[in-house]
Amino acid sequence: MGELSIYMSAVVFSGLLSLMLSLFAVFKIRSSPGGFYFILAALATALYSFSHVFRLSASSFENIRFWLNVEYLFIPFIPLFILLMCVRYVGLKIPSWLFQLLCALPVVTILMQQTSHLHTYFYSSVSFENNGPFPVLNLVPGPWYYMHAFFVFFCLLSSVLILMHQLQSVSPRYRVPTLLMAAGICIPILSGILHAYNLQPAGLDLAPVFLAVSFLFHGTALIMFPFFLVAPIARDRVFENxxxxxxxxxxxxxxxxxxxxxxxxxxxxxxxxxxxxxxxxxxxxxxxxxxxxxxxxxxxxxxxxxxxxxxxxxxxxxxxxxxxxxxxxxxxxxxxTRVEIEKELKELATIDSLTMLLNKAAFIEQANNANKALSRKGGYISIIMFDIDYFKQVNDTFGHEAGDRALRNVALTARDNLRASDIIGRYGGEEFIICLPDVPLKHAVRIAENLRQKIAASSITIGDQSITVTSSFGVASTYTSAGFHPPPLCPVAEQADKALYKAKSRGRNCVQSNLQLASSRRPEPEKKRNLF
The missing domain is CATH 3.30.450.20 (PAS domain)
Structure with a gap:
């Protein structure tokens, strides 16, 4: 009995050690690569050790068999957890089907062992012996027991091979903990060899003690070298991902x-x-x-x-x-994503939200840029200003929503009948402005007349009523010789504005150019506007 007491004390110590390591890992490394499976392996070993102590303390066949069944709730999963711990530690990823298969085998082992009294697949025979220093079960392995043994050795050997292969790419700093990990896994393999060849004391299972020694290696590596606190070490696992x-x-x-x-x-x-x-x-x-x-x-x-x-x-x-x-x-x-958002925000800052044309500030900037470009090659640039005739009556008669729709319709009609290089914006209220690079006055007047006809021919529908509007246009132009600094556009816009005023005074729905101003008597505008 003295030998049994010493052995039981060793098993209790191993269980406590494994439990302490698992608790330590919960607080220190549970989120680190492999840390979760380290916790499960250490905890399963602790519970296995305590169950084994209770089995050794039992004296009847039923109690010994009961605690043996409890042990096998944990034994099949320990090698699996060790393997998964090593796989995660080195940064490998196993396919989902293989992971499911590996998890299924311990479950089948547990079912086979728990129901072994109904068949001979796990134990060929079970007998009770009480003629030694302590009662034991004489277990004769069955076919699935050998499958279970193969699974255990497969998991442990695979773990060692994975870690040893890792040494080829690991930095010197992490070689010692990796070797300690591999050495710790070799210890339960040695226990299995002793068990297979009946080299351990009769009736005693040294696996809990060997596992405790194994976790001593793991614990030493854990305390001395925080290998779980870093990302998977292999360079190719980090860099390529x-x-x-x-x-x-x-x-x-x-x-x-x-x-x-x-x-x-x-x-x-x-x-x-x-x-x-x-x-x-x-x-x-x-x-x-x-x-x-x-x-x-x-x-x-x-x-x-x-x-x-x-x-x-x-x-x-x-x-x-x-x-x-x-x-x-x-x-x-x-x-x-950031650049596209900035581009959208910039567009929103330059676009009139109602008509989707350039706002006044954006139009002036783009028109001035087009005017500056003429200093290189020379050419004409024309300005058209137009507004909607009697727009206040549309708002007063049909409502502001109808007025907004009329504005959008006029803006869309004008934009669709201009070149891509032409610049159009909403100048304010119901007034619009167009810049035509490389277009002389005569051609600009034709463009304005075409826009006037298109706008007059278009309509919007409010309820069951069709609404049409007309527009008045003023056109002005200037010429810049190549190599000379172009004149500012402000005077040109002022001339276009005066021409627009003349068109309105002539009865609206017409086009007036700045050349026509010189040959006709016209009243001066009541107030000169700051256009640019």
Missing amino acids: MKEPVIVLNKQNMIIDYTRPMQKLLPVLNQSAIGQPVDKVLAGHQEFLKIIYQEKEEDFTWEIENGSYHFQPRFSLIYDKNNTDIGKIITLMDVT
Whole structure:
């Protein structure tokens, strides 16, 4: 009985140790790679150890069999949790079907063991012996027991192989904890070998003790080296899964590495590009090369077959252990959404929300830019101003909603009958203004007349009533010789405004040009407007 007491004390200590490690892990590493399965493995081992102590303390066949069944609620899952812990630690991802299969096998083992009194698949025979220092069950393995043993060895050996393979890419800092992990997993494998060849004391199962020693290795690694507190260590697991386009260059601007998203942008990047000068590999992408050499973190547009993307480059220097600059990392941050939102906001700030034409400020800016462009090549530029005749009557008779619809209809009609290079905006109220680059006065008058006819011919429907409106137009023009500074547009707009006033005084629904002003007597406007 002294030998049994010593053994039971060792098992209790192992259970407490495993329980403490699992509780420690809950507070320290539960969110880290592999931490969740470390907690489950340690907790399952603790519960298995305590159940084993109760089985050793039992004296009747029924009680021993009961606690054996309790042990097997945890035993099949321990090797699985260890395997999953190692898989997550190195950053691997197993397919969902394989994960489901691995989880299903322990469940089947539990069902087989719990119902073993009904069949011989798990135990061929079970007998009770009470002629030794303590009562034991004599268990003869059945077919599924060997399947369970194979599963246990498969999980543990796979875990060791995964960790040993990891040593090829892990940094020296993490080799010691990785080796401790692998050594800890080898200990229960040794326990299984001793059990298979009946080399352990009769009636005693050394697995709980061996597992406790195994978790001592894991605990030492956990306390001394926080390997669970970092991302999966393997470089290829981290680098290749990055979503951002990244390229790494050494001090001599040779390509060291790149991510898959970068390869999608630059199909010329392949394995043969590694070690090659970046200017040679990317000779067909001069704009990107310019960004690399200038190292300016400014937004730029990347045109590809299925559209365009906007990126902001980020440059990070790489240093060796002596703090010497040995290269750089270029990361392209996708700012497409931000740029598109800024573009939309800018458009909203320049567009009149009712007519969807340029507002006054945006029109003046674009018209002045068009006028400045004439200094290079020379040419005419014309201004048309027009408004809706008797617009107040439309509002008073049919309501402001009808007036808004009339404004939108006039704006759409005018815009659809102009060139893409022409500039049109809502000047205020029911008044509109058009800038016609490279259009002389005579042609501008024809354009205005065409717009007048189109507007008069169009209509909107309010209820069962059709509403038509007419417009009055004033046209003015100026000429700039090539190489000369163009005159400001303000006087031209003032001439167009005077012509519009003349058209209204002539009965409305007509076109008047500034040339016609000189040959006719006209009353002066009551108040001169500041147009530009």
